[in-house]
Amino acid sequence: MVNYRSPARTAFVVFNTIFLSLTAIACIIPFIHLLAISFSGSSAVAAGKVVFWPVDLTTVSYEFAFRGGKFLPALWVSIWRVLLGVIVNLALIVITAYPLSKNKDKVFGRNIYMMYFVVTIIINGGLIPTYILVTKMGLLNSIWALILPGALPIFSMIIVMNFMRGLPEEIEQAAMIDGAGVFDTLFRVMLPLLTPALATVGLFSVVSHWNDWFSGLIYMQDSKNYPLQTYLHTLIIDFEEVIRMAQGDTAKILAYMNVRTGRAAQLFLATIPVLLVYPFIQKYFTTGLVLGSVKG
């Protein structure tokens, strides 16, 4: 195929390369712009002088984020939450997907269990009843309020379940013949084989825990317990609310605000962990997703 090259083909290749490159640029330009703003002086930003390169280079915004603000505490809440959340998610996914990957002859009531889980995708109690439940359980302001309500991501569980079904049955049978029990088979034999699937759903969990701002907003009454994204949300959106609360002295607050650079710095810092993690898991991601979606 490579040696077959008509002029039309060459034209296409050139066009294609340019087009794809432009698209790629369109995907990262906003972040480069953000980076430039975060390192620029606030007056240069206000005057619209900053495009892709910092003007009046300064690291003030970053110093502020690390020293004074609520950025670091919120970052710790987020890191802690991702760690706990992913461990809980993966543990539940593995132990739940395994029995469900068997058919109903092997696991009595398998289809009923399945229905029991799947129904929750379709109906839920809504925000207020769930909030009341979490409150009555005393989970308000606790990190568990961010983890337990979504402890078993059903879709991820289905992916892993399908992945398990795609594995050759002989492996499991061999283990059973060697006298291994159900638990042994799962944790000693199956678990190592699940790496691509678990990397996939693990990445999903990392990203969804890291990105979720809404449950932090609802379940963390005290803003010092906010995870990072919730804090960033208040930074971007709720300025007006803050103003309203302060009533008479509205004006004073406004006078102090020149937040664009500070905001850019904190937004950029919040994307770094994602930037670091996802290229590495990406290779598992594709295989895991494809395998998981193929019905065994």
Next chain:
Amino acid sequence: MYKRVLGIVLAIALIISVAACSSSEEPKDTTKQEAEDNTTKQGPIKVSVGLPEIVNAKFAPGEDYSNNLWTKLFKEKFNIDVEVDWVTTEYDTKINLAIASGELPDMFTVNIVQLNQLMEAGMLEDLTSSYEQYASPSLKEMIEPNRDIVETAMHDGKLMAIPRLHYGDETSTSFLWARKDWLEGNGIKEVKTIEDFENMMEAFKTNNGAKFGTMLDKTLGAFFEMASSFHAYPKIWVDGPDGKIVYGATLPETKNALAKWAEWYKKGYINKDFATMDSAAMLRDAYNGEVGTYAQQNWAGWQVGADMVKNEGDGTYFVSMNLPSVDSDKILYPRQFSNSVYSVVRKGYEHPEVLVELINTYIDVLDDSIGNGTMTLEEVLPFNTNDMHHITGPFKVEFAHYQDIKDVSSSIITGKENLGSGNAVLFYNEILKWKNGGDLVGLGRYLQMGHETASLVLGISHVDNDQIKKTKVWGAMPQAMLDYGTTLDDLLIEGYTKIIMGVEDISYYDTLIEAWRHAGGNEVTEAVNKMYGKK
């Protein structure tokens, strides 16, 4: 068979869930328990509060919302431990959620909608006797003249909340603010008519290089502040032509005002992007010297005062003037029912009197202590600077400053010091910092009460000249109005924005009002007339 197994599974689940509920910690219950123990032992009284976060509050090192000069004072004076359950920027949302779940702090503040909901639901402690027994003479002096406000905090003849009260009428009026150096440069002394105003905008554009005529943000704040110029009252309830109470927005004056603003937009007097700009974005144009006038309330000097000087240099700050008038008729200023915050105690809390005692203390420190010699100015100052007077949450009232403003402004202008209250002393000293030392800290206050046409000085004259027009819904809101919340106003603001931007012709105004009526405006109007109309 299936059913039975499922039944067993569910039963197990239920047992575990119940166990999980009872074993999980419930902080509220333990505090309650301890509080009960404490009362029998006469130990410290504990009170938990939820607080809105005050963004600019600057605490002394090592201090925070639950440990600061106020909480130390409360502890020392009454042996009361104020425990902060939570501090948040999304206060209303959090309170709404807390109300829904019934898990409330001991003391907290609410808005009128939440107050009515809580009273209706019977979730508040009766404060009648606590108020009668414990309110200090100063607090009673402030509350008594405001019977109409107190009415809104009553349920079945019982006092269920302490209203925060309000700054006085003199703080409710609007002004035209304009850049001092540009005014002087163009020799403009007064802006009497809308035409004068337009001439001023043109002058700023041609002589001072302004890019826009005036400022507006997405809340249409400046439009509403300036509505009085057109004798329009789009945000209050007024007597209609047929004697019934109507919403000011439905009257032709509002339409006229909109038509004018649409014209200004078309002429390029307003930033094309205003509909997405919050007030911070709007003010950026002023800080960059691109616009020199806007309508705003008395505190605008804090917005376009110190920061203007920092950005654009000396003399660039805005000063206040009376609003221009579309004709020569006297301008009236709309007055909303102004008590927006109430302090309440949750039902079942053992020491409701704590609320009253701590509010007493608040008044005493800020207003009485200098006068009666219990504290010096230096001692009081920390309680009132760095927003420390805003962090006490429910333990707070707003002062009416009518007399203070008169005292401060005449003292500054005549140079003869004559100050009656602690607050007046504070203001006076702030202004002196600007006047004598050029310290920008005092500029905002100076623009409010430090010269002849300072905003609040004009505000006093508005009160003295009977220029205050009170809304007809003066007191509790009818249920229908509570139910619709802000949805009806949102509808109007959206429509006004379209008209101003020229997306819709001015004739769209009639369509808009019709839509408003159907969306619930009629229902609310009826309810208002039933409650406040002539019988």
Next chain:
Amino acid sequence: MQSLLFTLRKQWQYHVLLIPAVVLIFIFNYIPLYGLIIAFQRYNPSMGFQSPWVGLDNFTRVFSQPNFVQTIWNTLFIAGFQIIGGIIVPVVFSLLLNEVRKVSAKRVFQTIIYLPYFLSWVILAGVMIDILSREGIMNTFLSLFNIGPISFLGDPKTFRWTMIVSEIWKSFGFGTVIFLAALTSIDPGLYESAIVDGAKRWKQTWYITIPSIMPIIVLMTILSLGNLLNAGFDQIYNLYSPIVYSTGDIIDTYVYRLGIQQAQYSVGTAVGMFKALIAAFMILTSYYLADRFAGYRVL
């Protein structure tokens, strides 16, 4: 009965493994269902779920609001175009990308277009507010071509397209990777025999490539139907303002404003329930269609 006990004894380990998930799901997903009854009550927090019954009042109240119908339409409009674009754009890109022969270039490109998918709407909203404002770089760029300035977030007519395009921009990388995986799994033998037959590139694409990935295209389309009422709360809540309510307000943001910010708990729950019912119907339909036409059983 005897035999059931025997089976259970033999399989008890499997059932033990399921207990934690069954319990958690019961607590956090099934117990709150009981709370849905407040949709039929005038909810009074001190009475809790024993609040007075009002029948369907909350529903009729919402339906009589003119903006509610508009809200449903907005939801369908935005979600509909997001779904269509969310299929077409990744298909096109995966085909183009498939033509790139250099593996390293392919990998770099994939990694880059994939990036926005992993960032939260909070962050992307912050970025968008900055670049799409009237003085932002987007309008600066357009002014080079004498276009605009366009008020991307502040004009009701533009706003929904901004929402549609930005959602596609955020997630097309994800779809591209999936379709690309499907493309690489096409049997190379098919192409070889086509070349022998003298078929040109575009003919190969038309007659081999597209038909080969058609099943997965159909499948992705059908499965997206379940999202027709989800126009993206995170995205819109972080980007909208009252001026664009008329075209940008969707069911989820409406529910949140009503139910939480305005504390109309019962009405908010009623709207949520209405949406859930329709969504349930659409999800089940999509699952059925997926099984029927793509031979894919989700469950």
